[in-house]
Amino acid sequence: EAQVTQNPRYLITVTGKKLTVTCSQNMNHEYMSWYRQDPGLGLRQIYYSMNVEVTDKGDVPEGYKVSRKEKRNFPLILESPSPNQTSLYFCASRKLQGMNTEAFFGQGTRLTVV
């Protein structure tokens, strides 16, 4: 089954404790990205990657890191989480070219930083 898998689904952590949210896709998609969803603000892109070892900032990259060492994986790293990073996070992947450009999303990770 084609899917994007995020883990964990729920996470409560304390300020300053490093954490990683994993994301993996099995569709051989070139493009992967991370979004955060906040009430009234919709979904905003944090980082994206067009291929292995190629990553770039989205609209709200401050406080986040990513890596793309393998095509299927795109982890999101919070080196020192703060309460303003409490949010619902989504990983997405899609083909870079061609007609079928819709993004497939993971199930979401609800992060609370206290």
Next chain:
Amino acid sequence: AQKVTQAQTEISVVEKEDVTLDCVYETRDTTYYLFWYKQPPSGELVFLIRRNSFDEQNEISGRYSWNFQKSTSSFNFTITASQVVDSAVYFCALIIIQGAQKLVFGQGTRLTINP
């Protein structure tokens, strides 16, 4: 810069009513794709439809239909004979197929179907 506007923050209707969700977009590019996604209470994002900028043909899928009009930069979504299971947040989104190819979302419309 690209922008998607969903002016309706919340809509509430009674079951079996028809409802239209509005989406207006802004872009200077001539090649782009538009999408609708559904986010049910469980939280996942479900892809509903894709439309490219060269295809203005309307589409119907069961009770769902979409009206794409380049002249007004709109891509509206209509649910006919709404059901309680249609209750969700619906997002309209836009991709420009060049550069960063960022998927830009509208702020979403929360649709509540009351029995």
